[in-house]
Amino acid sequence: MAGVQKFKKILLIDQNGGYVTVSPTMPVNTKDTAYKVQISPVNEDKAGSVEGSFERSMEALMSSVAQELSKALKVDQLRVEVMTRLTGIERRIDTESLRGVEVEKCRKEIREIRDQFFESQKKYFDYNRTSPIADEAKLNLKRDVPNYPKYQLSQETIDYLKQPTFNIWHWEPNEMLSLLEHMYYELGLVQEWNINPITLKRWLLCVQENYRNNPFHNFRHCFCVSQMMYGVINLCKLTESIPLCDLGILLTSAVCHDLDHPGYNNAYQINARTELAIRYNNISPLENHHCSVAFQILSKPEFNIFANVSNDTFKAIQNVSGRPDWRVKPRARNERNR
Secondary structure, three states: OOOOOOOEEEEEEOOOOOEOOOOOOOOOOOOOOOOEEEEEEOOHHHHHHHHHHHHHHHHHHHHHHHHHHHHHHHHHHHHHHHHHHHHHHHHHHHHHHHHHHHHHHHHHHHHHHHHHHHHHHHOOOOOEEOOOOOHHHHOOOOOOOOOOOOOOOOHHHHHHHOOOOOOHHHOOHHHHHHHHHHHHHHOOHHHHOOOOHHHHHHHHHHHHHOEEOOOOOOHHHHHHHHHHHHHHHHHOOHHHOOOHHHHHHHHHHHHHOOOOOOOOOHHHHHHOOOHHHHHOOOOOHHHHHHHHHHHHHHOOHHHOOOOOOOHHHHHHHHHHHOOOOOOOOOHHHHHHHO
């Protein structure tokens, strides 16, 4: 109502003096039944209470609005944070992809360096192949006994060679051949088996050529195992307790133990049904293959270091190999059969 001050009480009184409640269902106000309007001041305490209630309501409303704004801002902040993280992940993926390319490039360069290293090591012939060699090719040397002077081994090297701690990485292929040859002379096997010196050289060369260029089962591994056997023989003084022929069989087995190794184990050969597994009916295909290649090499007179041994000695060699018939006969047996 116009002219009514703040915090005033407005009352409606009917003709009978009763208070009329202001509501949509209140009686109709006519000229005959006009309501009387009574305006009276409100108690100051009550006015303060109303004013405080209004202020509290406004504060609650503003607090609610602030919370909603804060939530909205947090959503935006979360969206920004998510986008930042996604961008970081994308950059990381790009970085990892580039890193993968760099790693593959490094691997390729390492392979090239390794190939160059082996090329420089083999010099005149490919003594470590990466692929199998045909049976008929196993028996043909790519080079004959070289014409270079025999390596002169120092006494220090000779003594060091007898130690199991001998470092195999300090020697090139031709030096390893000379060290293997020295083992046969030092143990007295050349004299024991009456081996032709040229035959011994050719046999070692042929063995070298029949080791593939595998990461592990290569000719250096052959030399490592053979040198360890030689070191054990000397360290344990086995020449005093084991016949020389048996020691020669041990050393020769070490030299030939991984001939033409394809680089995969027996489990792979059997599961992949390779030619070796089929040939040997899944029974130790690699071991049978190594032994078979060894005796194929020995079947040629120019490589047969057992050509001059007795029949009994050769039978002992066959028995140790685990195969009773290798079709490799020493000269004495051939002469007797004649």
